Amino acid sequence: IDFFAIPEEFTKTFNQLPRDKFVLCLDTGHSNVASSFGYPTPAELVKLYGDNIKLLHLHDNHSVIDEHNLPFTGNIDWNLLMQSLDDVGYDGAYNFEVNLERFGSELIVDTTKFLSKIARELVK
DSSP states (O other): GGGGGGGHHHHHHHTOOOOOOOOOOEEEEHHHHHHHSSSOOOHHHHHHGGEEEEEEOOOOSSSSSOOBOOTSSSSHHHHHHHHHHTHHHHHHHEEEEETTTTOOOHHHHHHHHHHHHHHHHHOO
């Protein structure tokens, strides 16, 4: 776990940066791994940082390593995460940081189509 996983330390440093130049990007996979060490879950980080979050790196894992799985294929509570984003009025970008070859290179097109369906469902 690095400096960025420790909310108190990160917040102290972030608060010293000019807000017109720096925003937050929440990486769901990294924060999910950190949560297995007692740090906040992705949804808890949304509540903590609120409207400072302007970008998301969305991917799933099983809280052990950063797998870059499609949402709903790990153990992140996506319904809670999306509700938290709605609660804080998130209006930034949704960037999926997934391994499209997870199911084999011959299924990249199908995996991309499936990810598109997941993305549409998440932002409903």
